[in-house]
Amino acid sequence: MKVLVIHGPNLNMLGKREPEIYGTFSLNEVNKKMTALASELKIKLSIMQSNSEAGIIGKIQEMDYDALIINPAAYTHTSIAIRDAISATGKPVIEVHISNIHKREEFRRKSYIAEVATGQISGFGADSYLLALRAAKNIRSR
Numbered sequence: 001m002k003v004l005v006i007h008g009p010n011l012n013m014l015g016k017r018e019p020e021i022y023g024t025f026s027l028n029e030v031n032k033k034m035t036a037l038a039s040e041l042k043i044k045l046s047i048m049q050s051n052s053e054a055g056i057i058g059k060i061q062e063m064d065y066d067a068l069i070i071n072p073a074a075y076t077h078t079s080i081a082i083r084d085a086i087s088a089t090g091k092p093v094i095e096v097h098i099s100n101i102h103k104r105e106e107f108r109r110k111s112y113i114a115e116v117a118t119g120q121i122s123g124f125g126a127d128s129y130l131l132a133l134r135a136a137k138n139i140r141s142r
C-alpha cells in the first residue's frame with residue numbers, strides 16, 4: 001500500500017511557529033515518526049511539503065498512491081481548488097490537523113476539505129499524523 005502525505009503551507013516552520021499551539025516538534029521529527037510507523041504497518045510512504053496551492057494540487061493529481069493524508073493548513077479554510085482536486089481522485093483521504101480547529105477562531109471551523117475527505121483527525125498534536133496512518137491502513141477506497 002502506498003500513502004502520500006502532504007503538509008501544507010507554514011508547516012515547514014513547525015517547532016518555531018506558535019509552539020503553544022503547534023508544539024515544539026519539527027516537521028522532520030513528524031516525518032521520522034511517520035516513517036517508522038509506516039514501516040511497521042508495511043506502508044510505502046511518500047511525503048511532501050508545499051507552501052503553494054499549485055504545488056499541492058499538482059501532487060494530488062499525480063494519483064500515484066492508494067490513500068492520501070493531508071494537512072492543508074490554512075488552505076483548509078479557503079481552497080475550493082484543493083477540495084476539487086481531492087474530490088477528483090476518488091481515493092481515501094484523511095484530513096489532519098495538529099491543533100483542534102473546532103475550538104479555535106471561528107474562521108478555522110469551516111473546512112472545505114472535510115466534505116470530500118473520508119474523515120478528519122484534529123487536535124492530537126504530532127499524533128494526529130500517526131492516527132491518520134493507522135486509519136489509512138484500514139480504510140478501503142470510497
Ligand code: DQA
Nearest residue numbers: 071073074096097098099108
Ligand atoms: C492547522 C490548522 C490551520 O487552521 C492552520 O492554518 C495551520 C495548521 C493544524 O494543523 O492545526 O496552518 O492545519
